[in-house]
Amino acid sequence: MKIRLRRSLGRTRVVALQAATVVGFLVFWAFLTWGEPESRILSPLTVPNPGEVAGQVKSLWFDAALTRSTAWSLWRIFLGFGLAAAVGIPLGILAGCFRTVESVLTPPTVFLRNVPIAALIPLTLVWFGLGETQKVFFIFIACVGFVLFDTTRAVLDVDERFVETAYTLGARERDVISKVLIPLALPDVVNSLRLLFGLAFGYIVLAELIDAKHGLGYIIQIAQRRGPREHIYLVLALISLLALGIDRAIFAIQKKLFPYRFVKE
Secondary structure, eight states, X not given: OOOOTTOXXXXXXXXXXXXXXXXXXXXXXXXXXXXXXXXXXXXXXXOOOHHHHHTTHHHHHHHTTHHHHHHHHHHHHHHHHHHHHHHHHHHHHHHHHOHHHHHHHHHHHHHHHHSOGGGHHHHHHHHHOSSXXXXXXXXXXXXXXXXXXXXXXXXXXXXXXXXXXXXXXTOOXXXXXXXXXXXXXXXXXXXXXXXXXXXXXXXXXXXXTSSOSSSHHHHHHHHHHHSOTHHHHHHHHHHHHHHHHHHHHHHHHHHHHOGGGOOOO
């Protein structure tokens, strides 16, 4: 059978293939960790089997205060990432509209996009001390450079013919910005935010390793030190599900706001 490049698949087939991937991974995991501890391919001290992980759900839910920790982590993520969007999007629009602003903002943007994330932990501790402010601004600093860069690119990628047409019709500069550049760049900006939001979930684990009393990163830290280690796998799975759920929610909003940018699957 000839396979065509980039051929669109039906929704049912896509879901079936994705489900098969997950099931295949679980089967392979179970194979590596099946049987008595001493006869397993992988030691239970290294990797527990799926049944042992699932058996710790109740312990994670009640003993580790999962609901409260999840709420704390989401609050920190939304606050830090929301602040990054509130700062990065306006600056990115200005940089995309005016080359002078872009030139001024390029050095800090390059720095923020390439600085090792782990290096921000001691810096934010020095700047903001212990507590919630440090965690929120850690997320902010880790994300704002990417938001700024992607917003600038989205504005710059708007075809010049739209700008020229607006000027031909008598539009003023501010009208070109508010009625041409921003509306045409907005779909790409929202799509970038959707993708970058997943980074914030990864960063929150680092942010909560320092002096956190609640949070998903805190649970991972406690499980690594005192056990049970199964909590680590469950929290990682929960983070993936939360990130996926939020990603799909934003994507659904995208399809409602910008239906012309999406073809029917």
